Structure formats: C-alpha cells, structure tokens
Amino acid sequence: MSQSSVPLQHLVDKHAFLTLTDSRTLFPDHPGEGLPLLQVNSEHCRAVIALNGGQLMSFCPTGGKELLWVSPNCQFKPGASLRGGIPLCLPWFGPHPTDSTKPNHGIARTAPWQLSSASQNEDGVCTLVLRFEHQADERFAHNFSAQLTIILGTTAQLTLALSNHSADSFGASWVMHSYFAIEDITSARVLGLEGREYADKVAGGKYFTQSGPVTFAGEVDRVYEDIQLPVTIEGHRRIHIEGDNCPSVVVWNTGSALGGQIADIGPGNHSGYVCVERGACLGDSWRLAPGETRQASMVLIPE
Numbered sequence: 590m591s592q593s594s595v596p597l598q599h600l601v602d603k604h605a606f607l608t609l610t611d612s613r614t615l616f617p618d619h620p621g622e623g624l625p626l627l628q629v630n631s632e633h634c635r636a637v638i639a640l641n642g643g644q645l646m647s648f649c650p651t652g653g654k655e656l657l658w659v660s661p662n663c664q665f666k667p668g669a670s671l672r673g674g675i676p677l678c679l680p681w682f683g684p685h686p687t688d689s690t691k692p693n694h695g696i697a698r699t700a701p702w703q704l705s706s707a708s709q710n711e712d713g714v715c716t717l718v719l720r721f722e723h724q725a726d727e728r729f730a731h732n733f734s735a736q737l738t739i740i741l742g743t744t745a746q747l748t749l750a751l752s753n754h755s756a757d758s759f760g761a762s763w764v765m766h767s768y769f770a771i772e773d774i775t776s777a778r779v780l781g782l783e784g785r786e787y788a789d790k791v792a793g794g795k796y797f798t799q800s801g802p803v804t805f806a807g808e809v810d811r812v813y814e815d816i817q818l819p820v821t822i823e824g825h826r827r828i829h830i831e832g833d834n835c836p837s838v839v840v841w842n843t844g845s846a847l848g849g850q851i852a853d854i855g856p857g858n859h860s861g862y863v864c865v866e867r868g869a870c871l872g873d874s875w876r877l878a879p880g881e882t883r884q885a886s887m888v889l890i891p892e
Contacts, residue, residue: 643702679763764868808844835867
C-alpha cells in the first residue's frame with residue numbers, strides 16, 4: 590500500500606506532533622458546518638492546515654505571535670473558499686482569462702487535498718506533503734497534479750510543484766494568497782517594492798511605479814512582476830516573505846467600503862490583515878509542456 594493511500598487517521602496516529610481535529614474545536618465562533626483540520630504542535634511552532642484547499646490556516650512560532658489572519662466570518666464548510674490563512678489559487682489567479690462563469694482563482698482552492706506524508710526530523714522541524722489531482726473536465730481541460738510541501742520550524746516554507754499529465758501544453762497562473770495578521774492596516778507598510786512597476790487593479794489594470802513603501806489609505810490591489818528579492822511587512826512587527834521562482838508579488842487589502850460588502854470579511858474586519866502574496870501571474874505566468882513539472886517556494890520569516 591502506498592503512503593498516499595493510507596487512511597488519514599492512521600497516518601496521523603503515527604506522529605506525536607500531528608493531530609486530526611476540526612474547525613468547530615479550533616474556530617468555535619466561526620460559521621459553517623465544520624471541516625476537518627490538521628494541527629501541528631512542536632517545540633518550534635503551532636500550525637493548522639485545512640485539507641479543503643490544501644491551506645495553511647495558522648502558523649505561530651513558539652513564544653511568538655500568530656502570523657496568519659483568519660476572518661471572523663470565514664465559512665468552514667466543504668467546497669468553500671476559506672477566507673484567511675494561505676489559499677492556493679491555481680491553475681489561474683483572479684477571474685478566468687476567457688470564461689467569466691468559471692470560479693475566481695481556479696479550482697484547487699476549494700477542492701479536497703490529500704495528506705500524502707508527514708515527518709519530523711531530529712531538530713524537531715515538521716514536514717507535511719499534500720497532494721491534489723485533477724482529471725480534465727469542463728472547468729480545466731488538462732490533467733494535472735499539484736503537490737504542496739509545508740515545512741514548519743521557526744519559519745514556514747511552502748513549496749508548490751505543479752505537473753502537467755496531459756498530452757498538450759497549458760498555461761497556468763498561480764498565487765499563494767497569504768493573509769497576514771496585523772494590528773491596524775492604516776499603520777502597515779510593505780517594503781521592498783520601491784521603484785517597481787505594478788498593475789493597479791483598482792485603476793482598471795493601469796500600470797504605475799511604486800513610490801516609497803506600499804501604504805493603505807483605502808483599497809489596494811496591485812500586482813508587481815519580476816520581483817526576485819524578499820519583501821517585508823512592517824507594522825507592530827516585521828515579517829519577511831521570500832520567494833524562489835515566485836516572481837509575482839500581489840499586495841491587497843479591500844479597504845473599509847469593499848470589505849464591509851464581502852460577507853466573509855465583514856464591516857471593520859479589513860483592518861486586521863494584509864495580503865502579500867508570492868506566485869506567478871500576468872507576464873510571469875507559467876507554461877507547462879506535456880510531462881513537465883515546475884516548482885516554486887515561499888518562506889515566511891518573522892522577526
């Protein structure tokens with residue numbers, strides 16, 4: 590029997606650092622009928638992972654503060670887009686490029702993923718491997734798989750491997766849509782993008798040049814391409830976001846007006862998060878040949 594076919598509870602029971610729990614236990618005040626969740630407890634950190642979407646929901650280094658934000662109105666139900674943590678948007682980011690009836694941000698973020706393996710090394714660092722398989726259908730006409738490797742220590746590393754199992758090449762855009770917890774959006778800044786060109790989705794996709802740090806006086810929705818260096822969130826603390834083969838950086842906050850209109854964010858809740866995302870979209874998007882696998886990593890480093 591392959592490890593990927595081992596029943597989930599049996600695989601979890603093999604590891605003292607790993608627990609199978611649910612959203613009603615860990616997020617008791619949130620709406621929805623509930624979802625199973627994996628909880629990691631080690632000497633280095635605590636973390637929570639939803640198999641719905643293959644989504645890291647929580648990462649808190651030992652003795653530190655929670656890095657990720659989950660909306661108080663996040664709907665924990667099967668097939669939902671979970672508002673918070675690090676959703677995986679693929680094989681397209683944003684609206685579908687040719688068909689507006691298809692779901693925003695692709696099909697993987699609302700699909701069930703499978704825990705393929707789990708391990709802990711001698712230093713106490715934990716590794717979980719999640720996998721998603723797609724058979725060609727009307728939503729996406731190519732066979733592909735996605736594997737997410739999550740390495741949790743004093744930092745969190747997420748490595749995405751995307752494989753084309755079809756006979757034709759296809760284009761793919763993707764983003765690790767990270768929601769970071771902050772105290773107040775009005776005092777947050779994003780450093781490392783100064784002088785870089787960005788597509789401003791609030792302005793209809795027009796391009797501008799970033800002047801100084803990114804700040805948040807209202808709605809911000811920007812895509813920066815060909816970014817090779819880390820970016821940093823600065824507020825009540827600093828969080829560095831490194832990317833390897835993740836050339837796109839998306840910076841997003843709804844602002845008060847739009848956030849209040851989105852049911853799973855809600856009035857006033859926009860103030861508690863900022864999205865700083867790594868991936869490959871717009872001109873950075875990937876094209877995978879038949880049989881090709883491409884890989885990219887994002888690392889979260891709290892100060």
